[in-house]
Structure formats: C-alpha cells, structure tokens
Amino acid sequence: DRLAQSCYYSTCGVPVYTLGGHIAYSLIDDSRRDATDHTPDIDRWIALHDSLVAVQELPADAVPRRNLVLIICESLESWPVEARIDGKEITPYLNSLLRDSTTLYAPNILTQVASGRSIDCQLLINCGLLPMNGQVYSMKYPSVTYPSLNKAMRERYGTKSYIFTCDKPITWNQQAIGRAFGYDSLIDRRAWRMDEMIGNPAKLSDGSFLRQSVELLRQGHIWPEGESRMLTFVTYSGHNPFRLPDNMVDPQFDMREKDLPRRLADYIAMAHYTDSQLHILIDYLRSRRDFDNTLVVIVGDHEGLAGDRNDFVKASSLVSAGQYTPLLILNPPVGGGSRMESVAGQIDIYPTLSAMLGLSGYFWHGMGQSLLDPDRGAYAVSMMTGEEVGDSAALTSRMLDMIRSARRISDATIRSDYFKNQPLNGSD
Template identity: 45%
Template sequence: MPPDSYLLVGNLRDFTDSVWGSLKITDALFPASTVVAAVLRYRRRGQASRLRRSTLLRRYTIATTVTAAALLTLTLVKGGFRTAYESMQGSYTHTCVTPMYTVFGTFYYDCIRGAETFTPEVGQRIEAWMTADHTARMAADADTLLPDTAVRRHVIIILAESLESWVLERTVEGQELTPRLNALLRDSLTIYAPHILSQAKGGRSIDAQLMINAGLLPIASGAYSLKYPHTTYPSLAEAMRAEYGADAVRAYALTGDKPMVWNQAVIDPALGYDSLIAKASFVNDEPVGPSYRPQIGDVSLLRQITEKIVRGEVWDTRRHMLLQCVTYSGHFPFALPERLREVRFSDRYPERMRDYMATARYTDRAIGLFVDRLRAAGVYDNTLVVITGDHEGLGEMRRAWCESAGGRDLVADRPMVPFIVLNAPRGMRVEAVGGQVDIYPTLLRLLGLRRYAWRGMGRSLTDPTHPPVAVDPYGTIYGRTDSVAAPTLQRLKEAWPVSDAIIRYDYLKRSSKKK
C-alpha cells in the first residue's frame, strides 16, 4: 500500500461491498500462485537439501537478475519509472501501481516527489499558464447569460454518486429510466449539458468536490484531501463571501458518509464550508447496499436534508446559502433492495447493468421528490439547484456493457456525467463537450459572482467561446479537436500538472503573500 493510503483504511469499512464486487476470477491467481509455490517447495525439499547453498544462491541470483532486467527494460520502454508510474494514476488504476512496482517502488516514487521543492521555474510555469489562460478569457465574447439578471440568492449542489448521462432521456423496455429528471430538463429555466467528461482521479468523489468548489484539477497521485489538506484552496463559498460579505453567507456540506471518509472533516472547512453534517446526523430508515453494512438511501437522505432546511438547521433566509449534498445509492456494486426498485429488466442486459439502471431510477425519484419539497417549502424560487454526477460509474464494465446485446446502442462509450442547473436565469442545452473543472466558472457566472479573483482552470459552459473539448487524467482529449487551436489544446493538457503544482506548493498562498 502507498504510505498515505493507510489513512484511507477506515474508508473500506463502508465500502466492503465495492471491494468484493470489484474482484475478478483472475485475481484468484495471486493466492493460487503462492499455494502452488508452497506445494512445489514441499515436494522438492529433499532435492533442495542435497544442493549446495552456493548453487541455490547462484540460481536465485540469476533468476532475480533476469526478471529485474526484463522489468527494467519494460519500464524504460514506457518512458522511465516516473512516467510509467504516473501513467497509471487514473481513477481506477491508481490502486494497481503498488502491486506492479512493489512497495519499494511506491516508497521510491513518494520520495522523489516529496524531495521536489518549489523553485522559481515552477512559479514561472504556473504564471505563464495563468497569463495565457487570462488572455484567452479576455479575448472571449460575453457570456450568453447576463450575470446581473435573475441572480439567485442561494445554491444547492447535488453530487449524485456515479450518475452518468446516458441514463437520462432513455426508455428501456418501455420504462423511462429517469422520468423525473427528464421532466425537469424540459423546464424553460433548465440548463443541461450532457457531455461533461468525468475528470476525477484517485480521489474519486472528493476530486469532484475539488473541481466544482475550487475550479482546480486533481493532483497527479493520490487524494489531495489527505496529502494536502492544509493547502489554501479557493472556493465557491469564498466567492460568495467576497460578493456579499463574510457574515452574509452560510455554507453546509451534507453527506451520509462518516466525516473521516476522504478526510471530509478537514477538507470541507478548507473549501469554505462552515459545517459538515455527516452520517451521525441522519437516521438510516431506508437502507441500501448490502445487508451486512447498509447505507442511507438517496430518498431518505434528501428528505431529511429538506427537513433540516425547513427547520432552519441548515438554512437562513436572511443570508445567502450554499448547500452541497453528496448521495450514496449509486455506489458500486449498485445493490438496491427489491422493495425500492421501480423498474425491472430482462436478461438481455448484463446483471450489473440492470442493477445500475434500477439504481439510477431510484436516484431520479429521490431528486424529483427533493425538488418538489423545496418548492413546497418556498425555497426553490430563489435557489439555483445544481445536479451532477460526481464521477463516471462503470469503469472496466463499460466495454462489456457496450458490446452486450442490450447495451450496444444504449450505454455510452465515453465516461460522461450530466450537468443540470434548475431555476437558471435562462434555460439552454449545451451539446459541446466540457469537463468537470468547467462547472466552477459556470456557477460563478450564473450566480453573478464577479468580485472573486480566482476564476478557475476551466471555462463557463454557457460561454459560446468555450472550447468544445475536455482532457482526461491520461491526457486524452475528448470532443471536437478539429475546431480548437493547437495552443488551446496544449494549454488544456498543461492545466493538469499546473494544478498539481498549485496544490502541492500552496501556490495561491505564496502569490497572495507577494502582493
């Protein structure tokens, strides 16, 4: 295990079903190889005793040298140890690097990264990127949505676990997968962008919170909330305070998880939230997931959040409110009790895919009821309600689902999450590809937050000059690359290491001291 991952061990207590569900038959080769080696060693124990110790040592040395040479050659072909190691720092494969490169390789990588210090060259690289990005923003046309018209006082963000765009506006075997969201999409004051690239890495859900709240991209390796919890982060909450005054804004993060998961108890205040309302504050009266460790279902969680709003526990009509609600039900392996399933599908679809679609329908119901309750409570009219998936949810299953008989023309072959804004100043549909990092500047625009200096590393999705592309953690570009200039594409790629350096070296604090 990477050293910092020991801080995440407690997370596994709530995600045991995900660990077991991610196992494949090929994983049995690891314990099987140990058993086979032990049996062979036992059967040949007499032969080994007759061999001279020097002979055994020579054989061992030769075998180790040959294996090490082969692995070294393969690593060099991949561009060297660091390049090969970092090429696996995606949202799923980051857990594989230690088994592949051993714990010593992981310690070595952490050592070489930890030995890096802030230099004038690093600062110049960051400044060069920010200057080029600022120039591009200044050259852009005005936003299609005027920030000073129909500005909402409050914003509620719903981070729906593993919700992907392809389930929206779809009917399968005569059953609408997301009927309530589909109805909301047809509202004249709804903004919908279906092609938002999932850019989360090793931090998964907490990476989504970084991009949406701070407009920064995930770090190169690991979870920023564990490695750099005390970095100075810009945030949507601080942008609201800059606009309206520190005492005029209240921000609450609400989740069914425990505070220790992803180190939320520390990172949420760093992102500007006044309080974290976590697992102990909710009654699990509608459990989902495996029976041995059930989690609170989305319907119950969002209902109880509404009750807290009505009671004034997390809402103050005299102030500008920011609420972030993190759901759970869509978590792998999509275990939803039969009594909560509104839709059922034939064996034409893979079993896990059937579970995913049923879970999406359940989350859809939860959000629909939540919006209804906000309206009944008189909260909706002055509130921007943002709904998005925290990250893609299929992983290695995507290819199999896309090739299955039922999923071939249904499941998206790209990891896209929806971005929906209800009660926006004006409705629109954005078909161009964007990234999760674009959500932060979009919210700044929609909320009319002009005074805050940090505009994020993305671009507002409502801006007609927004490049119709996004870059994933591996540097792959999605979207219409033929319509984007080469310097812009290069700047989007360079945003990843620049963001890593901003977080790693607490650059925003450094730059503020200079001023």
C-alpha cells in the same frame, strides 16, 4: 443530539483520520512541501489562461443567484437520462426537469476525476482545479489553501455553506477538505437515523438521506428565509455494486429479468431509484419563497461503469462509449430551456456556476471555460485515461497547450500551496 455531534465549524482543529490514516499522515505530512519553486510556471499559465479565456459577465438584465444547491449524484452517467427500457423511462423525474423551461442541460460533461473519484469531483466543481498526478489531494494536502465557490459567495453575499453526506467524516478526509474549501458545517452520518440502508458497505439510502435532510432544513436554523446559502448534498446509493434491496425495487421497473448483464441491470435500476428520490429535495426547494434566487445544480460525480464499459456497450445500445456525466442547472439567470450538446469537462462547471452566481469579481476564475462563453471550444481531456475528446482542430495551438498542461499546473498549485499568499477574501 445527532446534529450537534455531526457538525464541525471552521475553528475546528487538524485533519481527521483513522488511526491507520494518522500514521500514514505522519509519513506524508503536507507541511513538508515540494521544495521546487513552481510559482513562475503557475503565474505564466494563469496569465495565458486569462489572455485566452474571457471572464463571463451576466447580461445587464440578468439577476445573479445568491443561493446555490449542489446535488452530487454518485456514479450517475448521462446515458440513462432520457433513455427508455421497454418503453419505460429510466429517469422520469430528471426527464421532467429537462422539459422545464427554466432548466439548462449539458449531457456531455466528460468525467475528469482521477484516483480520488468522488472527492476529486468536489475539487473540480468547487475549486476549479484538476486532480493531482498520482496522489489524492484530500489525503496528502488537506490543509493547503484552496479557492472555492464557498469563499467567493461568502465574500460577495456573506453566504454560509453546509455539506450533507451520509458518509463518515473520515471518508476521503471529507471533514478536513470541507473546512479547507470554506464550508461552515459538515452534516455527516452521525446526524441521521439509519432507518433504510443500501449498498456494501451499507449506508443510508438516497431516499432517507434526502427526507431527513429536508426535515432538518424545515426547522429553519440552517437556512432562514432571506439569507444566502450554499448547500451541497452528496448521495451514496449509486455506489458500486449498485444493488438495491429486494423490498426497494420498483415493481413497475424490475430489471432482474431483463436480458442484460447483471451489473448493468443493477446500475440501471439504481439510476431509476435515485431519480425517483430527487423530487424530495427539489419539491422542498420549490416551496421556498427564495427559490427564484436559488441556483439548483444536479450532477453525476463521475462515470460508474469502469472496466465493464466496453462489454456493456456491446450488450446494450443504450450505453454510451464515452464517460459522460449529466449537468442540469435549474433556475439559471440565463440559458434556461437550452441544451448544450457540445463536449465540456467537469473543470468547466466552476466558471459556469461562478458566472451565474455573479462572482466575476472573485480573484480565481478556475482552469476551465464557462459554458456561457460563446467562444468555448468543445474539447476536454480525461484525467483517468488521457483521452482527448471533442474538436481539437477548432482550437489554437496556444489553447491546446494550455489545456494539456493544466493538470501539471494544478498539481503544482496544490503541492506548493500557491494560493496561500493570494487574496482569498472570505476564507476566514
């Protein structure tokens, strides 16, 4: 059946490429490692990070969550959240979640992906590593050893993990990277009925993707009640060119007649559409008896407006000049009902989730700083532009040096397969 065809397990073979990709892979085979010994530099950086950034422990009365559901929304920026057009909310469902007393919201998460875009987001959140310099890690280094939330949760709770996508397994080499991160199964486009398509190239709509995902979960074999799971859902509809089919446009929220640049109007309409579909999955999760033990995270994978941003900022006061994505954490063990306005980077999500999941005992604490850290500096660096955002004056010179050198060190850890000989428990 479709599900059986779409799943892979950690015992599967080599990285998956198209024919052209296979030829390219033979030219850049990651077995030919950078011969330079980066270990001393990496060791020094990690020691500096450990001396400056405290590992966050939950208060004694807080119960860490044993399940993680990560929803990565394609190209979703922060500014549409809570914004209105002619008095109508662009994201009414997300806004309702923000009003929930169990939601923590951080609107100013700086995009830190690089040329890998969506797959870089997975590296940032799941591994606490920054994108490489000038290369896409998933294409050249899909077989090195990566630390991850998956592996940490498996070590602590015996967690099984699944990644759901409507893409092909070869897209960004997702199948190989899923395996390298420690996912037990990839559920890809071969599992789904292609009954409602969006985009160019056309792929399954967020609505159909989430409906079919819930149908699958209701069967019980992926996530039996009482067992620990990590589930990652990668949406697609928000991908450029943000064009909804006419029959899917909300008649109460039709942007086509607005006095806005067409691409901006399409982006707003698509953000509204994705928002309208998220309840399908959240409603299901809330219906489960183990919801109180489940951390639900909704994020944008990266900014979406690219080179049109400056023009759109001039065209509409709604559009943010900054490249920020939203982070909503539902049902956190601490911080529910709070709003963290200070600037953070996508690299800070890994240590935040690690703390909330009770994973402080895992050997890798990431390259960022948890949002729960009262000493966290409101500062981040864009990997695309090099722009430094936030209050650098509040940071020591050692902290600034550490942050500014982090990408070079992350690049070196991947090139040299630094973690190969580290205690990656739970990775087998």
